[in-house]
Amino acid sequence: MDFRFDHIVHYTNNPERAVGQMKAFGFHAQMGGQHPDWGTYNGLCHFDLSYIEFIGVEDIHKAESVADNFLIKQIAAEKDLGDGLCRIALRTNDIEQAGEWFRQKGLIIKGPVEGSRRRADGSLLKWSMLFIEDQESDPYHLPFIIDWKQTDEERRKTLINQQIIKRHCLHDAKLAYAAVAVKDLETSIMKWKKWFHLDDKPIVFNKKLNARYCKLLLKGTDILLCSPTGDGLVADTLKQRGERPFLLKLSETKVEKKADLFGGTYLFGNND
Incomplete structure:
Protein backbone atom coordinates (compact mmCIF):
# COMPACT_ATOMS: atom_id res chain seq x y z
CA MET A 1 0.00 0.00 0.00
CA ASP A 2 1.39 3.38 -1.04
CA PHE A 3 0.80 6.43 1.16
CA ARG A 4 2.20 9.91 0.49
CA PHE A 5 2.26 13.02 2.65
CA ASP A 6 -0.59 15.31 1.64
CA HIS A 7 -0.95 18.11 4.17
CA ILE A 8 -0.84 19.18 7.78
CA VAL A 9 -3.80 20.88 9.43
CA HIS A 10 -3.03 23.97 11.51
CA TYR A 11 -6.07 25.20 13.44
CA THR A 12 -6.34 28.94 13.99
CA ASN A 13 -9.22 31.29 14.71
CA ASN A 14 -7.83 33.60 12.02
CA PRO A 15 -6.68 31.83 8.82
CA GLU A 16 -6.47 35.23 7.10
CA ARG A 17 -3.77 36.39 9.51
CA ALA A 18 -1.90 33.08 9.15
CA VAL A 19 -1.90 33.43 5.35
CA GLY A 20 -0.73 37.03 5.71
CA GLN A 21 2.12 35.97 8.02
CA MET A 22 3.28 33.27 5.59
CA LYS A 23 3.31 35.86 2.82
CA ALA A 24 5.35 38.18 5.04
CA PHE A 25 7.87 35.36 5.52
CA GLY A 26 8.21 35.10 1.72
CA PHE A 27 5.94 32.15 0.94
CA HIS A 28 3.17 31.93 -1.62
CA ALA A 29 -0.03 31.50 0.40
CA GLN A 30 -3.68 32.28 -0.24
CA MET A 31 -7.16 31.76 1.11
CA GLY A 32 -8.75 28.49 0.04
CA GLY A 33 -12.49 28.65 0.60
CA GLN A 34 -15.41 27.42 2.68
CA HIS A 35 -16.53 23.95 3.78
CA PRO A 36 -20.30 24.52 3.56
CA ASP A 37 -21.32 21.36 5.43
CA TRP A 38 -18.85 21.75 8.31
CA GLY A 39 -18.88 25.42 9.24
CA THR A 40 -15.17 25.85 8.54
CA TYR A 41 -12.95 27.61 6.01
CA ASN A 42 -9.23 27.61 5.22
CA GLY A 43 -6.07 29.15 3.85
CA LEU A 44 -3.37 27.23 1.99
CA CYS A 45 0.40 27.30 1.61
CA HIS A 46 1.67 24.72 -0.90
CA PHE A 47 5.14 23.21 -1.28
CA ASP A 48 4.45 21.24 -4.45
CA LEU A 49 1.75 18.70 -3.44
CA SER A 50 2.60 18.92 0.28
CA TYR A 51 0.85 21.82 1.94
CA ILE A 52 -0.18 23.54 5.15
CA GLU A 53 -3.89 24.04 5.70
CA PHE A 54 -4.81 26.88 8.06
CA ILE A 55 -8.34 25.96 9.08
CA GLY A 56 -10.74 28.10 11.06
CA VAL A 57 -14.35 27.94 12.24
CA GLU A 58 -16.97 30.40 11.01
CA ASP A 59 -20.03 28.54 12.35
CA ILE A 60 -19.25 26.69 15.59
CA HIS A 61 -22.80 25.33 15.90
CA LYS A 62 -22.54 23.68 12.50
CA ALA A 63 -19.05 22.35 13.31
CA GLU A 64 -20.26 20.89 16.60
CA SER A 65 -23.11 19.09 14.81
CA VAL A 66 -20.81 17.21 12.40
CA ALA A 67 -21.02 13.47 13.08
CA ASP A 68 -18.84 11.69 10.50
CA ASN A 69 -15.83 13.95 9.87
CA PHE A 70 -13.45 13.27 12.74
CA LEU A 71 -11.16 16.17 11.84
CA ILE A 72 -14.02 18.63 12.32
CA LYS A 73 -15.09 16.75 15.47
CA GLN A 74 -11.54 17.19 16.77
CA ILE A 75 -11.49 20.90 15.99
CA ALA A 76 -14.85 21.42 17.70
CA ALA A 77 -13.89 19.33 20.72
CA GLU A 78 -10.53 21.09 21.16
CA LYS A 79 -11.59 24.67 20.44
CA ASP A 80 -10.71 25.74 24.00
CA LEU A 81 -7.08 24.60 23.51
CA GLY A 82 -6.54 27.51 21.13
CA ASP A 83 -4.47 27.68 17.96
CA GLY A 84 -2.04 24.92 17.06
CA LEU A 85 -1.03 22.13 14.71
CA CYS A 86 -3.53 19.32 15.01
CA ARG A 87 -3.50 16.58 12.34
CA ILE A 88 -1.59 15.11 9.40
CA ALA A 89 -3.26 13.84 6.21
CA LEU A 90 -1.74 11.12 4.04
CA ARG A 91 -2.75 10.69 0.41
CA THR A 92 -3.85 7.62 -1.52
CA ASN A 93 -5.34 7.04 -4.96
CA ASP A 94 -7.51 4.13 -3.79
CA ILE A 95 -9.37 4.88 -0.57
CA GLU A 96 -11.37 1.64 -0.66
CA GLN A 97 -8.16 -0.39 -0.85
CA ALA A 98 -6.71 1.72 1.97
CA GLY A 99 -9.71 0.92 4.13
CA GLU A 100 -9.24 -2.80 3.53
CA TRP A 101 -5.52 -2.46 4.29
CA PHE A 102 -6.25 -0.98 7.72
CA ARG A 103 -8.99 -3.49 8.49
CA GLN A 104 -6.53 -6.29 7.79
CA LYS A 105 -4.24 -4.66 10.37
CA GLY A 106 -7.04 -4.97 12.94
CA LEU A 107 -7.90 -1.26 12.99
CA ILE A 108 -11.34 0.32 13.24
CA ILE A 109 -12.13 2.48 10.21
CA LYS A 110 -14.56 5.39 9.91
CA GLY A 111 -15.55 6.30 6.37
CA PRO A 112 -14.98 6.95 3.57
CA VAL A 113 -16.41 10.41 4.27
CA GLU A 114 -17.11 12.70 1.32
CA GLY A 115 -15.74 16.23 1.59
CA SER A 116 -16.13 19.43 -0.39
CA ARG A 117 -14.97 23.02 -0.35
CA ARG A 118 -16.36 26.06 -2.15
CA ARG A 119 -13.45 27.87 -3.80
CA ALA A 120 -13.25 31.64 -3.91
CA ASP A 121 -14.26 31.52 -7.60
CA GLY A 122 -17.44 29.60 -6.68
CA SER A 123 -16.35 26.21 -8.03
CA LEU A 124 -16.71 23.11 -5.86
CA LEU A 125 -13.74 20.87 -4.98
CA LYS A 126 -14.52 17.30 -3.83
CA TRP A 127 -12.55 14.52 -2.12
CA SER A 128 -12.91 11.46 0.15
CA MET A 129 -11.45 10.85 3.62
CA LEU A 130 -10.85 7.85 5.86
CA PHE A 131 -10.30 8.02 9.63
CA ILE A 132 -8.58 5.45 11.85
CA GLU A 133 -9.31 4.76 15.51
CA ASP A 134 -6.43 3.99 17.86
CA GLN A 135 -8.00 2.77 21.08
CA GLU A 136 -4.70 2.74 22.98
CA SER A 137 -3.69 6.36 22.50
CA ASP A 138 -4.90 9.91 21.83
CA PRO A 139 -8.07 9.47 19.72
CA TYR A 140 -7.07 12.18 17.23
CA HIS A 141 -3.32 11.83 16.81
CA LEU A 142 -3.20 9.38 13.89
CA PRO A 143 -3.11 10.72 10.33
CA PHE A 144 -6.28 10.56 8.31
CA ILE A 145 -6.31 9.41 4.69
CA ILE A 146 -7.43 11.55 1.74
CA ASP A 147 -8.19 10.67 -1.88
CA TRP A 148 -8.46 13.55 -4.35
CA LYS A 149 -9.74 11.30 -7.16
CA GLN A 150 -6.81 12.40 -9.33
CA THR A 151 -3.31 11.14 -10.01
CA ASP A 152 -0.52 13.26 -8.54
CA GLU A 153 0.37 14.45 -12.04
CA GLU A 154 -3.21 15.55 -12.73
CA ARG A 155 -3.52 17.29 -9.37
CA ARG A 156 -0.18 19.09 -9.73
CA LYS A 157 -1.15 20.38 -13.19
CA THR A 158 -4.52 21.59 -11.89
CA LEU A 159 -2.98 23.38 -8.90
CA ILE A 160 -0.31 25.04 -11.04
CA ASN A 161 -2.95 26.24 -13.52
CA GLN A 162 -4.95 27.68 -10.61
CA GLN A 163 -1.74 29.34 -9.28
CA ILE A 164 -2.19 27.52 -5.97
CA ILE A 165 1.20 25.90 -6.50
CA LYS A 166 3.55 28.74 -7.34
CA ARG A 167 7.22 29.49 -6.73
CA HIS A 168 7.88 31.11 -3.36
CA CYS A 169 9.89 34.31 -2.93
CA LEU A 170 12.19 32.04 -0.91
CA HIS A 171 12.78 30.08 -4.13
CA ASP A 172 12.90 26.30 -3.66
CA ALA A 173 11.40 26.13 -0.16
Whole structure:
Protein backbone atom coordinates (compact mmCIF):
# COMPACT_ATOMS: atom_id res chain seq x y z
CA MET A 1 0.00 0.00 0.00
CA ASP A 2 1.39 3.38 -1.04
CA PHE A 3 0.80 6.43 1.16
CA ARG A 4 2.20 9.91 0.49
CA PHE A 5 2.26 13.02 2.65
CA ASP A 6 -0.59 15.31 1.64
CA HIS A 7 -0.95 18.11 4.17
CA ILE A 8 -0.84 19.18 7.78
CA VAL A 9 -3.80 20.88 9.43
CA HIS A 10 -3.03 23.97 11.51
CA TYR A 11 -6.07 25.20 13.44
CA THR A 12 -6.34 28.94 13.99
CA ASN A 13 -9.22 31.29 14.71
CA ASN A 14 -7.83 33.60 12.02
CA PRO A 15 -6.68 31.83 8.82
CA GLU A 16 -6.47 35.23 7.10
CA ARG A 17 -3.77 36.39 9.51
CA ALA A 18 -1.90 33.08 9.15
CA VAL A 19 -1.90 33.43 5.35
CA GLY A 20 -0.73 37.03 5.71
CA GLN A 21 2.12 35.97 8.02
CA MET A 22 3.28 33.27 5.59
CA LYS A 23 3.31 35.86 2.82
CA ALA A 24 5.35 38.18 5.04
CA PHE A 25 7.87 35.36 5.52
CA GLY A 26 8.21 35.10 1.72
CA PHE A 27 5.94 32.15 0.94
CA HIS A 28 3.17 31.93 -1.62
CA ALA A 29 -0.03 31.50 0.40
CA GLN A 30 -3.68 32.28 -0.24
CA MET A 31 -7.16 31.76 1.11
CA GLY A 32 -8.75 28.49 0.04
CA GLY A 33 -12.49 28.65 0.60
CA GLN A 34 -15.41 27.42 2.68
CA HIS A 35 -16.53 23.95 3.78
CA PRO A 36 -20.30 24.52 3.56
CA ASP A 37 -21.32 21.36 5.43
CA TRP A 38 -18.85 21.75 8.31
CA GLY A 39 -18.88 25.42 9.24
CA THR A 40 -15.17 25.85 8.54
CA TYR A 41 -12.95 27.61 6.01
CA ASN A 42 -9.23 27.61 5.22
CA GLY A 43 -6.07 29.15 3.85
CA LEU A 44 -3.37 27.23 1.99
CA CYS A 45 0.40 27.30 1.61
CA HIS A 46 1.67 24.72 -0.90
CA PHE A 47 5.14 23.21 -1.28
CA ASP A 48 4.45 21.24 -4.45
CA LEU A 49 1.75 18.70 -3.44
CA SER A 50 2.60 18.92 0.28
CA TYR A 51 0.85 21.82 1.94
CA ILE A 52 -0.18 23.54 5.15
CA GLU A 53 -3.89 24.04 5.70
CA PHE A 54 -4.81 26.88 8.06
CA ILE A 55 -8.34 25.96 9.08
CA GLY A 56 -10.74 28.10 11.06
CA VAL A 57 -14.35 27.94 12.24
CA GLU A 58 -16.97 30.40 11.01
CA ASP A 59 -20.03 28.54 12.35
CA ILE A 60 -19.25 26.69 15.59
CA HIS A 61 -22.80 25.33 15.90
CA LYS A 62 -22.54 23.68 12.50
CA ALA A 63 -19.05 22.35 13.31
CA GLU A 64 -20.26 20.89 16.60
CA SER A 65 -23.11 19.09 14.81
CA VAL A 66 -20.81 17.21 12.40
CA ALA A 67 -21.02 13.47 13.08
CA ASP A 68 -18.84 11.69 10.50
CA ASN A 69 -15.83 13.95 9.87
CA PHE A 70 -13.45 13.27 12.74
CA LEU A 71 -11.16 16.17 11.84
CA ILE A 72 -14.02 18.63 12.32
CA LYS A 73 -15.09 16.75 15.47
CA GLN A 74 -11.54 17.19 16.77
CA ILE A 75 -11.49 20.90 15.99
CA ALA A 76 -14.85 21.42 17.70
CA ALA A 77 -13.89 19.33 20.72
CA GLU A 78 -10.53 21.09 21.16
CA LYS A 79 -11.59 24.67 20.44
CA ASP A 80 -10.71 25.74 24.00
CA LEU A 81 -7.08 24.60 23.51
CA GLY A 82 -6.54 27.51 21.13
CA ASP A 83 -4.47 27.68 17.96
CA GLY A 84 -2.04 24.92 17.06
CA LEU A 85 -1.03 22.13 14.71
CA CYS A 86 -3.53 19.32 15.01
CA ARG A 87 -3.50 16.58 12.34
CA ILE A 88 -1.59 15.11 9.40
CA ALA A 89 -3.26 13.84 6.21
CA LEU A 90 -1.74 11.12 4.04
CA ARG A 91 -2.75 10.69 0.41
CA THR A 92 -3.85 7.62 -1.52
CA ASN A 93 -5.34 7.04 -4.96
CA ASP A 94 -7.51 4.13 -3.79
CA ILE A 95 -9.37 4.88 -0.57
CA GLU A 96 -11.37 1.64 -0.66
CA GLN A 97 -8.16 -0.39 -0.85
CA ALA A 98 -6.71 1.72 1.97
CA GLY A 99 -9.71 0.92 4.13
CA GLU A 100 -9.24 -2.80 3.53
CA TRP A 101 -5.52 -2.46 4.29
CA PHE A 102 -6.25 -0.98 7.72
CA ARG A 103 -8.99 -3.49 8.49
CA GLN A 104 -6.53 -6.29 7.79
CA LYS A 105 -4.24 -4.66 10.37
CA GLY A 106 -7.04 -4.97 12.94
CA LEU A 107 -7.90 -1.26 12.99
CA ILE A 108 -11.34 0.32 13.24
CA ILE A 109 -12.13 2.48 10.21
CA LYS A 110 -14.56 5.39 9.91
CA GLY A 111 -15.55 6.30 6.37
CA PRO A 112 -14.98 6.95 3.57
CA VAL A 113 -16.41 10.41 4.27
CA GLU A 114 -17.11 12.70 1.32
CA GLY A 115 -15.74 16.23 1.59
CA SER A 116 -16.13 19.43 -0.39
CA ARG A 117 -14.97 23.02 -0.35
CA ARG A 118 -16.36 26.06 -2.15
CA ARG A 119 -13.45 27.87 -3.80
CA ALA A 120 -13.25 31.64 -3.91
CA ASP A 121 -14.26 31.52 -7.60
CA GLY A 122 -17.44 29.60 -6.68
CA SER A 123 -16.35 26.21 -8.03
CA LEU A 124 -16.71 23.11 -5.86
CA LEU A 125 -13.74 20.87 -4.98
CA LYS A 126 -14.52 17.30 -3.83
CA TRP A 127 -12.55 14.52 -2.12
CA SER A 128 -12.91 11.46 0.15
CA MET A 129 -11.45 10.85 3.62
CA LEU A 130 -10.85 7.85 5.86
CA PHE A 131 -10.30 8.02 9.63
CA ILE A 132 -8.58 5.45 11.85
CA GLU A 133 -9.31 4.76 15.51
CA ASP A 134 -6.43 3.99 17.86
CA GLN A 135 -8.00 2.77 21.08
CA GLU A 136 -4.70 2.74 22.98
CA SER A 137 -3.69 6.36 22.50
CA ASP A 138 -4.90 9.91 21.83
CA PRO A 139 -8.07 9.47 19.72
CA TYR A 140 -7.07 12.18 17.23
CA HIS A 141 -3.32 11.83 16.81
CA LEU A 142 -3.20 9.38 13.89
CA PRO A 143 -3.11 10.72 10.33
CA PHE A 144 -6.28 10.56 8.31
CA ILE A 145 -6.31 9.41 4.69
CA ILE A 146 -7.43 11.55 1.74
CA ASP A 147 -8.19 10.67 -1.88
CA TRP A 148 -8.46 13.55 -4.35
CA LYS A 149 -9.74 11.30 -7.16
CA GLN A 150 -6.81 12.40 -9.33
CA THR A 151 -3.31 11.14 -10.01
CA ASP A 152 -0.52 13.26 -8.54
CA GLU A 153 0.37 14.45 -12.04
CA GLU A 154 -3.21 15.55 -12.73
CA ARG A 155 -3.52 17.29 -9.37
CA ARG A 156 -0.18 19.09 -9.73
CA LYS A 157 -1.15 20.38 -13.19
CA THR A 158 -4.52 21.59 -11.89
CA LEU A 159 -2.98 23.38 -8.90
CA ILE A 160 -0.31 25.04 -11.04
CA ASN A 161 -2.95 26.24 -13.52
CA GLN A 162 -4.95 27.68 -10.61
CA GLN A 163 -1.74 29.34 -9.28
CA ILE A 164 -2.19 27.52 -5.97
CA ILE A 165 1.20 25.90 -6.50
CA LYS A 166 3.55 28.74 -7.34
CA ARG A 167 7.22 29.49 -6.73
CA HIS A 168 7.88 31.11 -3.36
CA CYS A 169 9.89 34.31 -2.93
CA LEU A 170 12.19 32.04 -0.91
CA HIS A 171 12.78 30.08 -4.13
CA ASP A 172 12.90 26.30 -3.66
CA ALA A 173 11.40 26.13 -0.16
CA LYS A 174 10.21 22.66 0.83
CA LEU A 175 8.07 21.25 3.62
CA ALA A 176 10.82 18.94 4.84
CA TYR A 177 9.12 17.27 7.80
CA ALA A 178 6.34 17.46 10.35
CA ALA A 179 7.24 16.50 13.93
CA VAL A 180 4.72 14.60 16.08
CA ALA A 181 4.96 14.32 19.87
CA VAL A 182 4.40 10.74 21.11
CA LYS A 183 4.60 9.22 24.57
CA ASP A 184 6.18 5.86 23.68
CA LEU A 185 8.64 6.25 20.81
CA GLU A 186 9.41 2.59 20.13
CA THR A 187 5.76 1.52 20.19
CA SER A 188 4.73 4.43 17.96
CA ILE A 189 7.50 3.64 15.45
CA MET A 190 6.38 0.03 15.27
CA LYS A 191 2.72 0.96 14.76
CA TRP A 192 3.25 3.75 12.22
CA LYS A 193 5.69 1.66 10.16
CA LYS A 194 3.25 -1.26 10.07
CA TRP A 195 0.04 0.70 9.57
CA PHE A 196 1.30 3.19 6.98
CA HIS A 197 3.90 0.97 5.27
CA LEU A 198 6.86 3.28 5.99
CA ASP A 199 10.63 2.96 6.16
CA ASP A 200 12.54 4.66 8.96
CA LYS A 201 15.92 6.04 9.98
CA PRO A 202 17.77 5.21 13.25
CA ILE A 203 16.62 6.91 16.47
CA VAL A 204 18.50 10.14 17.19
CA PHE A 205 18.72 12.45 20.22
CA ASN A 206 18.00 16.14 19.63
CA LYS A 207 19.46 18.38 22.32
CA LYS A 208 17.36 21.46 21.41
CA LEU A 209 14.13 19.48 21.73
CA ASN A 210 15.45 17.41 24.65
CA ALA A 211 13.90 14.43 22.89
CA ARG A 212 14.63 11.25 20.98
CA TYR A 213 13.19 11.08 17.49
CA CYS A 214 12.82 8.73 14.55
CA LYS A 215 12.34 9.93 10.98
CA LEU A 216 9.70 8.05 8.97
CA LEU A 217 10.22 8.41 5.23
CA LEU A 218 7.30 9.54 3.06
CA LYS A 219 6.99 10.80 -0.49
CA GLY A 220 6.65 14.57 -0.32
CA THR A 221 7.36 15.25 3.37
CA ASP A 222 8.81 13.09 6.14
CA ILE A 223 7.37 12.60 9.63
CA LEU A 224 9.43 12.79 12.84
CA LEU A 225 8.07 10.89 15.83
CA CYS A 226 9.48 12.58 18.95
CA SER A 227 9.44 11.45 22.58
CA PRO A 228 10.80 13.67 25.38
CA THR A 229 13.74 12.81 27.59
CA GLY A 230 13.08 15.78 29.86
CA ASP A 231 11.54 19.24 29.92
CA GLY A 232 11.12 21.04 26.63
CA LEU A 233 8.82 21.63 23.67
CA VAL A 234 7.93 17.95 23.16
CA ALA A 235 7.15 17.39 26.84
CA ASP A 236 5.07 20.58 26.94
CA THR A 237 3.09 19.48 23.88
CA LEU A 238 2.22 16.13 25.42
CA LYS A 239 1.24 17.74 28.71
CA GLN A 240 -0.88 20.53 27.23
CA ARG A 241 -2.30 19.05 24.01
CA GLY A 242 -1.59 15.31 23.91
CA GLU A 243 -0.01 13.31 21.07
CA ARG A 244 -0.05 15.44 17.95
CA PRO A 245 2.05 17.46 15.49
CA PHE A 246 3.82 20.40 17.07
CA LEU A 247 6.59 21.52 14.69
CA LEU A 248 7.17 22.03 10.95
CA LYS A 249 10.52 22.23 9.19
CA LEU A 250 10.73 24.33 6.01
CA SER A 251 14.03 23.77 4.21
CA GLU A 252 15.78 25.50 1.28
CA THR A 253 14.55 28.87 2.55
CA LYS A 254 17.93 30.68 2.40
CA VAL A 255 17.28 31.97 5.94
CA GLU A 256 17.78 30.30 9.31
CA LYS A 257 15.16 31.18 11.89
CA LYS A 258 12.57 29.85 14.30
CA ALA A 259 9.07 31.26 14.43
CA ASP A 260 6.20 30.61 16.80
CA LEU A 261 3.17 30.92 14.56
CA PHE A 262 -0.38 30.58 15.91
CA GLY A 263 0.47 27.91 18.46
CA GLY A 264 2.86 25.99 16.17
CA THR A 265 6.66 26.03 15.88
CA TYR A 266 8.15 26.65 12.42
CA LEU A 267 11.84 26.12 11.65
CA PHE A 268 13.30 27.71 8.52
CA GLY A 269 16.61 26.68 6.95
CA ASN A 270 18.71 23.59 6.44
CA ASN A 271 19.96 23.07 10.00
CA ASP A 272 17.91 21.28 12.69
